[in-house]
Amino acid sequence: MSTLETDYLVIGAGTSGLAFSDALVAESDARVLLVDRRGQPGGHWTEAYPFVRLHQPSAFYGVNSLDLGRSRKDDSGLNAGLYELASGSEVCSYFDRVMRERLLPSGRLDWRPMTEVLPDGRLRNLLSGEITELVVRRRVVDAAYGAPRIAANHRPPFEIAPGVQCVPPNALPGLATAPRGPAEAASNLLPRRFVILGAGKTAMDTGVWLLQSGARPEDIQWVMPRDSWLIHRLTTQPGMEFFEHSIGSQADQMQAFAEASTVDDLFLRLEAAGCVMRIHRDRLPTMFHLATISPGEVDELRRIEQVIRLGRVRRIEPHQMVLEHGEVPVAEGTLFIDCTASAVEPRPAQPIFQDGRIVIQLVRLPQPAFSAALIGWVEAHHSDDTVKNGLCRTVPFPYSMADYPATMLVNLSNQAAWGRDPGLRAWMRASRLDGFGPMLSQVDPQDAGKLAILARLKALAAPAMQNLARLAATARSPASTPAGGTRP
Numbered sequence: 001m002s003t004l005e006t007d008y009l010v011i012g013a014g015t016s017g018l019a020f021s022d023a024l025v026a027e028s029d030a031r032v033l034l035v036d037r038r039g040q041p042g043g044h045w046t047e048a049y050p051f052v053r054l055h056q057p058s059a060f061y062g063v064n065s066l067d068l069g070r071s072r073k074d075d076s077g078l079n080a081g082l083y084e085l086a087s088g089s090e091v092c093s094y095f096d097r098v099m100r101e102r103l104l105p106s107g108r109l110d111w112r113p114m115t116e117v118l119p120d121g122r123l124r125n126l127l128s129g130e131i132t133e134l135v136v137r138r139r140v141v142d143a144a145y146g147a148p149r150i151a152a153n154h155r156p157p158f159e160i161a162p163g164v165q166c167v168p169p170n171a172l173p174g175l176a177t178a179p180r181g182p183a184e185a186a187s188n189l190l191p192r193r194f195v196i197l198g199a200g201k202t203a204m205d206t207g208v209w210l211l212q213s214g215a216r217p218e219d220i221q222w223v224m225p226r227d228s229w230l231i232h233r234l235t236t237q238p239g240m241e242f243f244e245h246s247i248g249s250q251a252d253q254m255q256a257f258a259e260a261s262t263v264d265d266l267f268l269r270l271e272a273a274g275c276v277m278r279i280h281r282d283r284l285p286t287m288f289h290l291a292t293i294s295p296g297e298v299d300e301l302r303r304i305e306q307v308i309r310l311g312r313v314r315r316i317e318p319h320q321m322v323l324e325h326g327e328v329p330v331a332e333g334t335l336f337i338d339c340t341a342s343a344v345e346p347r348p349a350q351p352i353f354q355d356g357r358i359v360i361q362l363v364r365l366p367q368p369a370f371s372a373a374l375i376g377w378v379e380a381h382h383s384d385d386t387v388k389n390g391l392c393r394t395v396p397f398p399y400s401m402a403d404y405p406a407t408m409l410v411n412l413s414n415q416a417a418w419g420r421d422p423g424l425r426a427w428m429r430a431s432r433l434d435g436f437g438p439m440l441s442q443v444d445p446q447d448a449g450k451l452a453i454l455a456r457l458k459a460l461a462a463p464a465m466q467n468l469a470r471l472a473a474t475a476r477s478p479a480s481t482p483a484g485g486t487r488p
């Protein structure tokens, strides 16, 4: 049996493992062994549905050392006028470049695909079964703790009667060339009626894809167990020309944090300020999983009028759906699209720096790439775990609306802690992953308008934190314990 030695074993070559490794290799002389069960870098993106795109600008996704995309704005489509959003295949080819052009040429990263870490800490190659002993001199890094569940390898959590067609969204673009039964093949017709199951971003992408690919809105039913608040993509734009929208929106959020009387009031204020949107204005959403969307996508989704709000699906039969709170008839031959995989798996927050371990989690919501890179920087530049955990408090994911004030409180206190660390502050100002950091460093000291926005942001920080603490203490959250589970 062979033995490998390394400073860091990084488990998982998704965005988290790659962004962490990239920052650590750039900021230290450490040697890294990066392993993944999958055969290529990129994690869940390698199996994403074909029409997926980033929901945030490419400009601040990926790893710190390599740009993703060309920082251009889309001039057509539902994202027109806003910064480009990489497609899933662009993200995968980007991570392939990260591996070939950054990490491997460093000479300090060893990449082992199709390899898993066994519970006893040894490695096993999944193709040969070969076992390798490991000596990890510094830390084992769990870069898979926040891994999402995805549609491609998700087992539907409801019964499907024989004869019902239910597919993941991955199957949609290839419908015309997929093997079909003799009756369908003879008629040469694809399904003309569709039911979208789920209310998260995957379901929204599926609705937009169906409509843009020619499906008629009246042929689409949408099972939506919960309504969701959505981040307005205009507020996430990295270019200076969007300063009023991006940084101005941060100030608007601070004001809402400072003045809201309840969590619902907070979101209504955020909506009034243009920070968040909802698809159906007559419904008060009960979910906020940080999906980011453009007004064009929302308008498109509003064309689907058959929205079914009877809870989750329990069973699908050829002529009806059985849901938690009722039954709904469906036409024969309807294609069901399972978008119920939870991108945000509930997992308890834990300290990031532990004895001999690092567990990558969010230090800024909703930015996993930035978070992992920042953790890599902190690991490289500080030696005391108390200091490191002080800079990297785990931001708990807001599984329920009531969790949101506590989440934002940690978000803001992390931001304040980073500002007090000169080295980290300088890194952030230069980091492509800190969407707004580089923008802030370009503000012209003579630009009274931008300075006024920054002054407003600063003045609102303390009242925002005070009121968030009050809201966090009063908002009772039965669903905030991860054991309850969550599904879009």
Ligand SMILES: Cc1cc2nc3c(=O)[nH]c(=O)nc-3n(C[C@H](O)[C@H](O)[C@H](O)COP(=O)(O)OP(=O)(O)OC[C@H]3O[C@@H](n4cnc5c(N)ncnc54)[C@H](O)[C@@H]3O)c2cc1C
Residues within 6 Å of the ligand: 011, 012, 013, 014, 015, 016, 017, 035, 036, 037, 038, 042, 043, 044, 045, 048, 052, 053, 054, 055, 056, 061, 115, 116, 117, 118, 143, 144, 145, 146, 147, 148, 149, 150, 202, 343, 366, 367, 368, 369
């Ligand atoms: C459809 C979709 C769109 C999204 N869009 C955005 C976006 O626009 N912006 C954004 O910030 N976030 C987005 N996200 C959130 C996304 O989850 C993160 O951006 C990020 O990709 C998560 O990466 P990860 O490395 O944590 O997990 P993963 O990509 O799942 O990677 C974890 C890896 O660990 C490996 N692994 C696990 N256990 C082991 C083991 N024991 N041994 C070896 N390997 C192991 C797995 O094989 C996997 O490859 C999106 C998520 C989804 C599902």
